[in-house]
Amino acid sequence: MSTDRRERRRRLFEAAAQQGGYFTAAQAKSLGYSYQAQAHHVEAGNWWRVDRGLFRLVEWVPGTHDELARWTLWSRSRAVVSHESAATVHGIGEFESGRIHLTVPPGFTMHDDAVALHYAHLPADDVSERSGYRVTTPLRTLVDIATNASDEDQLARAIDDARRTGLITTRRLRSRAESLDPRAALYIERAIQQAETS
Template sequence: MLREPTDNRAALWRTAAGQRGYFTAAQAQEAGYSYQAQRYHAQHGNWLVVDRALYRFREFSDLPDEGDEQLVRWSLWSKGRAVVSHDTALTAHDLGTANPSRIHLTVPRGFRQKSDVVILHRADLADSDVEDRMGYRVTTPLRTLVECAAEGDDQDVLDGAVAEALERGMVTRRKLLHAAQVLGPRAELGLERALGTMS
């Protein structure tokens, strides 16, 4: 049975609403839009073309920016396999002064896609290391801080982020040091230095 065009739009809108207005060509097809119909909507400006096989409803681009819309875009680009991490996750958690020029994503080891706009880190994250946001996933504050320490990121940025996370009750000293032991000596050193600045 064929659906009415308004039913197709309603179905796609429901999907896109949870993704800040973004949707993939596959999601549009699932909602009842053939590839020919998708091309029509893109060419006539009904849908904004964000990337290959990635669109956004025009209405969402008129809403005030919340700052993390681009993270939804990269989650969809990765087909939901990427988790926002490292410096980008610090920004998502509003910790410290990190201002990365590229998006940091942690992806499974077999992930093959590439882009010049992102830095990919390969790791298998436990569910407890990840939290869900509207349209994307991000590493927890604990995992984020430990990863940044393990990467040897800017120590001043790490110091500030650790201090803020402790002050806001997002992590504890004990959990930070334990998680750092799991990731190795570099993570331990970075976090011990950050905690030392607070003594």
């Protein structure tokens, strides 16, 4: 293997390593892989074609939340993992959802049956960076879940988990909910009272 090819492969691996083993056709092209070379690597079994213009390294050992990097790339880095999916990332509650929940900017037009899209402009304080994706903070996650009027028992468990692990304080949660959505604040207040009495 020539030095140029080794260097190109190393740079591709470095990029994919920051994204759960995933990379886009545009990223590969910017590193020197022509579209013909990309097709060759898929046919040779070096790369998996995950979606149109989206690949994953075959030798990549999957991590816990790697699929979230895939949806970030799918959204062209406009999506933030949110709602029940963010609760799973933070290890709070036991929400079950058959789809990945993403918050995207209003006007976002892409769709996929595997994702549930929520539309909002998220302030930087409500978002934290992870390896290959962004996720709403525990405070914002709980408010978002409450906004959807989810199961009160589940919400109470998630709030209790977040408090016990030091991710939130009750005071800050109440304050953030009141500033974002009065209806969510009401659900959160009832869930807090339920968590405190259980």
